[in-house]
Amino acid sequence: MRRLRTCAAVLAALFSAPLAAGSAAAQEVTLSARDGGLTLEGRLLGFDGEFYRIDTVYGELTVDAAGVLCQGAACPDLGSFVAEVTISGAAAMGEVLMPALIEAFAAQRGLGVTRAIRDALGFTYTLTEAGGRTLARIDFRLTTTEEGIADLVAAEADLAMASREASPAEVALGREAGIGTLSAPSQSRVVAFDAYVAAVAPDNPAAVITPEALARALSGELRDWGDLGGAAGEPVRLHAMAADLGVQREIEALLLAPAGLSLSPAAIRHADAAAVADAVAADPLALGVTLASALGGARALPLTGGCGFLLRPDEAAVRSEDYPLVAPMFLYAPARRLPAVARDFLSFLATPAAQRVIRRAGFTDLGTRRLPLSAQGERLANAILAAGGETALEDLQGMVRALAGAERLSHTFRFRPGAAGLDASSRGSAIRLSEAIEAGVYDGHEILFVGFSDGEGSAAANLRISRIRAETAMAAVRALAGAAGDDRPALRALAFGEALPMACDDSDWGRSVNRRVEVWVRPVPRTSRSPAAP
């Protein structure tokens, strides 16, 4: 018999497709409200230390354990609950970054840590409280971004590690499977940034490389260092990671596939990004694409284009994604409630302590940096070089006047070609910026959303689209930041179209670097809060 009476207090109803679970009979439980008002029977799908998930004739329900008694062989012992969390996905994120964060999280809470290594692809952390009680077991499966998201969709993982944004197809699969909308800000977060870099030995004479030349060299088409700004007549010796590694596949998808090229079979294969970097560092004729976090003693070549602008994979450029080959490290969560320890861990990721751990692990953290106009000489030089044509001297002077006394924040918003919607990293930037505004970090300042475009099309059209994007970014932040108090920063949108390019407009990647909304802040004197304040 199954009865359901009105008892909303104990029901946090979350209807979704029932998940597969083994031995149905053994999982049958009865949940009775402590005040006797409600009885639910069904198959126990899970318990997270706080809530039962139970499959009933009414669908899948989530029930607060504090409000009910559980009867049946499958009922968990509330006092000895151990949170089980499975984290699956990109090895580039799971090998160093996530273990460092788990260990720091445990140390901050005074928890003991045991790491049981299963094999090269997996390990389990056990976190124990000071009294010896096991609090959580966190199981890691190191594969690829695709497999991590597939595990999340199949309910075989609680968090997916991804070194790229989930694709529209993956988001659709997740929605069908009832795990929510992976692209929603509540389910995705950027933990840190890494970057793909063209690595050479410190004593290799090459100074810069274009993405096009890099792709042609990786494919084996350019075999002589003379074609790459190095020693003429010397062969390019290629190094790469094993073909089945997710990072290697992403490098090829990013650099080679758009040009219709594939990696040269002559490339010497290595087990991981660090091994590629070490091999390259030891050979002046070597070239390889590896991760910035694993660069070691190798040197990263700045990227350039036909117009000569340089994009270096330094911390500031990676954080603002001005460097085009950035690999954002995402964690994706399902729409269901995670165990308390997993939620605590996710909160920990945004703390300053976690940012220090991220930096120490060799990755670029999410902390906000400020860069004054005076520290941006190279950009201004680029702008002056690119001026003429449709950008007049007055345009540049107007821009410099508008940004005088302001500092650029590392938050940068980027857009797909022709689109006005923010990408996933940009949404994360909007959330972090709005949180800082709410916390009062920018009280007494004005925040400028400064739109720039690529140089394709007419200057007037570019000015228009850059203004629309600046207003879009500003609206996203304003909506997230909630009601503003008297001393809250004034938000303003400015646009300068194609006036301050960061990269050359002669390639897709260059144009995508240029389509952006930068965020600048400037203190506003209390007496003059007019928008024209210098």
Next chain:
Amino acid sequence: MRPGSLGPLLGVLLAGVLPAAVAAWAEAHDGLGRAAAALAAPAAAPAAVRPAAGPPCALALGAEAGPGATVRLRLEAPCLAGQPATIRHGALAATYLVPASGIAEAVFPAFATDAAYTAELADGRTLLTRAAVPGAAGYEHVASMWSRGAGLSVHAFEFGAPPGSEGHVRAEAPRSPAASDGGLGGYLLALGTPGLAGGWRAEVYSFPAAAARRSGTVRIGFGLPAGGEACAAPVEAVTLQLGEGLPGAPVRVSLPAPGCGAAARPGGMLKNLARDLKIAGD
């Protein structure tokens, strides 16, 4: 205190400043529990001990700062010759056999400028000593400890050094602590007497990060037991890494037996248990 800087504090706690807190923490992490529990036990001041037979003997633990931010420890326990004594410094532990002379000596790294060391003796007493090591703050450390089996050995590959080369610092090629004073490389200390049942052994790699005169990366690996009887036994160890931006808390590591025979990978290396050292030199 900054959040996340619990590690250094724990180190201080374990060094014996607050014995009760040490005991509570260490009991929960049973691999480290015994000495800390002994520390918190009713005061056992270094004093004369009267063994069952024979003359009384004086117990003493001395410490003297040495080159490369090390500390030379000298344990005098003539009536405990032939017995094990475990020396602890922060979360680091190593067990020594007191020789027939009654005097055991060991060179330890110093994890703090005011470095405390304890010796836990076979009769249950614990001796405490301290040393001032002004240079200790400038060092980063990577350690592995184990009390059964072959454990995990520590390997440092300095500035791109390939395996087996001069810059590959390991137990077989440890360098001397004095060599690190030049700021060009680190050294490794192998601690503990081999073959003591239940005794702790440890390897610690120390690099003079603050005084470095070279920039680059020191990659860290942990070596699996190669061959011998160890192949059939699961590996258990405790890893510890101390340095800027690190939590500094011990992590117990276990992994299945490396395997014997054809399928074995003797001398395999675990690469991602510790963070590489990023050295910014002058």
